[in-house]
Amino acid sequence: MSTYTVTVEPVGREVECDEDQTILEACLRAGVWLPHSCTHGTCATCKLDKLEGDVDLGEASSFALMDFERDDDKILACCAKPQSDVTIEADLDVDEDMEVHPVQDFTGTVALLEDIAQDTKRLVVELDREIGFNAGQYMKFTVPATEKDGEGLEEVDRTWSIASPPGEATRLEFHIRNVPGGRGTDGWVFAGLAEGDQVRLSGPYGRFVLKTTDDKHAILVGGGTGVAPLKSMVRHALEAGEYEGEITLYAGGRTRAHLYDVAAFRALEEEHEDQFTYRPCLSEETAEQVSADGEDPDGYAYGLVTEVIEEDHARLGGCRGYLCGPPPMVDAALKTMMGRRLFPRDILREDFFDESDKNSGGLKSPLIKR
Ligand SMILES: Cc1cc2nc3c(=O)[nH]c(=O)nc-3n(C[C@H](O)[C@H](O)[C@H](O)COP(=O)(O)OP(=O)(O)OC[C@H]3O[C@@H](n4cnc5c(N)ncnc54)[C@H](O)[C@@H]3O)c2cc1C
Numbered sequence: 001m002s003t004y005t006v007t008v009e010p011v012g013r014e015v016e017c018d019e020d021q022t023i024l025e026a027c028l029r030a031g032v033w034l035p036h037s038c039t040h041g042t043c044a045t046c047k048l049d050k051l052e053g054d055v056d057l058g059e060a061s062s063f064a065l066m067d068f069e070r071d072d073d074k075i076l077a078c079c080a081k082p083q084s085d086v087t088i089e090a091d092l093d094v095d096e097d098m099e100v101h102p103v104q105d106f107t108g109t110v111a112l113l114e115d116i117a118q119d120t121k122r123l124v125v126e127l128d129r130e131i132g133f134n135a136g137q138y139m140k141f142t143v144p145a146t147e148k149d150g151e152g153l154e155e156v157d158r159t160w161s162i163a164s165p166p167g168e169a170t171r172l173e174f175h176i177r178n179v180p181g182g183r184g185t186d187g188w189v190f191a192g193l194a195e196g197d198q199v200r201l202s203g204p205y206g207r208f209v210l211k212t213t214d215d216k217h218a219i220l221v222g223g224g225t226g227v228a229p230l231k232s233m234v235r236h237a238l239e240a241g242e243y244e245g246e247i248t249l250y251a252g253g254r255t256r257a258h259l260y261d262v263a264a265f266r267a268l269e270e271e272h273e274d275q276f277t278y279r280p281c282l283s284e285e286t287a288e289q290v291s292a293d294g295e296d297p298d299g300y301a302y303g304l305v306t307e308v309i310e311e312d313h314a315r316l317g318g319c320r321g322y323l324c325g326p327p328p329m330v331d332a333a334l335k336t337m338m339g340r341r342l343f344p345r346d347i348l349r350e351d352f353f354d355e356s357d358k359n360s361g362g363l364k365s366p367l368i369k370r
């Protein structure tokens with residue numbers, strides 16, 4: 001196998017990159033931080049200029065990297081693999097709130113795999129050694145090769161956000177929703193994976209991180225398992241005392257059966273009543289239904305998370321938004337927040353793009369830099 005040198009301008013850093021490795025992967029492993037989000041060719045966050053050399057553009061979606069951009073020597077670093085020595089130019093500004101932890105490979109043991117909500121499991125992995133990461137980042141799992149309908153399927157990578165705080169450096173928690181027909185979920189986590197199994201994973205990845213130097217009111221909005229990185233942020237902020245500002249978490253689900261960790265968030269709210277507010281939102285259940293089951297109807301908000309936010313806040317100027325979950329929910333929450341006077345620069349988003357988004361175009365909102 002050939003190895004090439006990738007020179008990263010404007011700093012002139014040189015990174016060795018194998019021909020079957022993406023430029024992003026090589027840089028992150030060498031501790032050279034390049035902007036990125038989805039790491040699978042959908043969001044365009046990692047788009048940069050190739051100044052010299054040849055690359056294979058890989059599986060960049062035609063939405064994330066348009067034809068004219070290809071002609072203009074733009075590349076997606078998360079897909080492009082070198083075919084010669086290459087020089088790239090990238091925006092290397094690292095957020096002051098982010099500690100750069102080079103990506104590393106880990107093996108882990110499944111310590112817990114339990115149902116926590118409808119079609120949703122909690123996966124806890126005990127790592128072979130400590131990992132450093134920022135609250136909000138994610139890991140890439142290797143989904144093993146398998147056979148389906150007599151056909152051999154190669155191993156693939158799937159990304160899941162870390163739900164535990166950075167202080168828990170060897171035991172990572174994940175929340176995973178089943179996607180019917182999905183390789184990683186339906187075909188693995190919800191099929192054969194069991195406690196005691198060994199898994200391979202790498203990380204940390206992503207730039208959706210809690211801005212710990214802030215003291216703005218943090219409005220966290222999660223749909224379904226979009227709560228995962230937000231749980232990491234909330235626990236890091238409250239338990240480790242890493243955030244000065246107020247925090248409100250909106251967790252959206254269709255019914256109570258779709259929400260999870262409600263009791264844990266309520267306990268945190270009670271313990272940190274001056275700083276933390278938890279708003280579980282039900283879009284398909286009413287206060288009457290909750291009451292009929294003997295639960296306090298005031299423990300929930302009713303409607304889509306966007307509707308509840310609109311009711312709660314006439315203005316959001318001066319706050320900071322953290323949006324995470326299915327891309328349509330993230331887009332809707334972005335519009336709601338902007339409608340309440342929150343600038344795009346004060347909104348961070350993590351879209352849970354999957355393989356189908358590559359074809360349909362993950363980039364739906366040009367309003368905000370990813
Ligand atoms: C940064 C990030 C963080 C994430 N964090 C989480 C998390 O914490 N929890 C969570 O539950 N999810 C998370 N996700 C989503 C997760 O990465 C997976 O996409 C999701 O779990 C589905 O994986 P899968 O392998 O089961 O499905 P896939 O095999 O990826 O399939 C997904 C869907 O696409 C269809 N499909 C597959 N291949 C194609 C194709 N070539 N063309 C068209 N359609 C296709 C499938 O039929 C299925 O409906 C995250 C995503 C990102 C980008």
Ligand code: FES
Pocket residue numbers: 035036037038039040041042043044045046047064076077078079
């Ligand atoms: S990080 Fe490369 S397209 Fe999303």
